[in-house]
Amino acid sequence: xxxxxxxxxxxxxxxxxxxxxxxxxxxxxxxxMVYADTAKEIDAGADxxxxxxxxxxxxxxxxxxxxxxxxIMPNVVKVGLLVGGEYGRGALRIDGKTVDYYNVVSxxxxxxxxxxxxxxxxxxxxxxxxxxxxxxxxWEAGVDGNVALITVGGGDSGTTRSAKGDIIGFVFxxxxxxxxxxxxxxxxxxxxMSK
Numbered sequence: 356x357x358x359x360x361x362x363x364x365x366x367x368x369x370x371x372x373x374x375x376x377x378x379x380x381x382x383x384x385x386x387x388m389v390y391a392d393t394a395k396e397i398d399a400g401a402d403x404x405x406x407x408x409x410x411x412x413x414x415x416x417x418x419x420x421x422x423x424x425x426x427i428m429p430n431v432v433k434v435g436l437l438v439g440g441e442y443g444r445g446a447l448r449i450d451g452k453t454v455d456y457y458n459v460v461s462x463x464x465x466x467x468x469x470x471x472x473x474x475x476x477x478x479x480x481x482x483x484x485x486x487x488x489x490x491x492x493x494w495e496a497g498v499d500g501n502v503a504l505i506t507v508g509g510g511d512s513g514t515t516r517s518a519k520g521d522i523i524g525f526v527f528x529x530x531x532x533x534x535x536x537x538x539x540x541x542x543x544x545x546x547x548m549s550k
Contacts, residue, residue: 392444393548394453394456394548397444397445397446397456397548398446398453400429400430400444400445401427401429401445401446401448401453403429404427404428404429404430404445404474404476404528405425405427405476407429407474407527407528408427408474408476408525408527411507411527411528412507412525412527418478419478421480422478422479422480423449423479423480423481423482423484423485424447424448424449424454424478424479424485425447425448425476425477425478425479426445426446426447426448426457426475426476426477426479426488426543427445427446427447427448427474427475427476428443428444428445428457428459428474428475428476428477429443429445429474430443430472430473430474431443431459431472431473431474431475432470432471432472433470433471433472433473434470440460440461440462441459441460441461441462441541442458442459442460443458443459443475444456444457444458444459444546445457445458445459445475447489455489455545455546456545456546456548457543457544457545457546458543458544458546459475459541459542459543459544460541460542460544461540461541461542462540471529471530472529472530473526473527473528473529473530474526474527474528475524475525475526475538476524476525476527477502477522477523477524477525477538478522478523478524478525479521479522480520480521480522480523481521483521484500484521484522487499487500488500488522488543489545491543492544492545493542493543493544494542494543494544495540495541495542495543496524496538496539496540496541496542496543497538497539497540500521500522501520501521501522502520502522502523502524502538503519503520503522503523503524504524504526504538505523505524505525505526506525506526506527507525507526507527507528524538
């Protein structure tokens with residue numbers, strides 16, 4: 356029995372990567388459908404995310420009292436195979452009460468493979484930083500505002516002592532294979548939950 360050989364390996368590789376990209380786009384479409392949550396479901400997820408935050412960051416309660424607002428994004432999902440994407444939904448809370456709902460979307464290119472889920476808590480420490488975020492029609496980290504990143508994990512409890520800046524982001528409860536953690540390029544959009 357003859358084995359079929361590809362006459363043009365470059366064409367085969369291009370077709371392979373196009374197929375993988377199509378599968379990634381399709382999987383993110385499914386993820387977006389899964390994330391079609393109600394306000395009540397997003398709030399429940401945010402509550403669970405804050406419980407994990409308080410357990411994994413030693414002095415979190417004192418830190419939260421200083422923040423003007425918190426954007427709680429539980430279970431942000433990232434999938435990648437050369438082309439990667441990230442998606443999540445969460446609640447913006449002021450004085451512990453939800454005032455708005457947001458989603459986050461980001462994409463990346465390069466050497467990457469795997470999937471993960473993680474929690475984000477982004478603290479706005481000044482009224483000006485919070486105002487700019489809320490007035491934006493599509494706020495992008497690293498462009499519209501810099502986020503000081505604090506990662507929590509590796510078996511140790513985190514701390515807020517090194518947290519400095521107008522916007523401070525925590526990444527914690529990471530489950531998956533990616534080693535890189537960054538907010539750069541993440542675009543946050545306010546959701547209309549009245550529909």
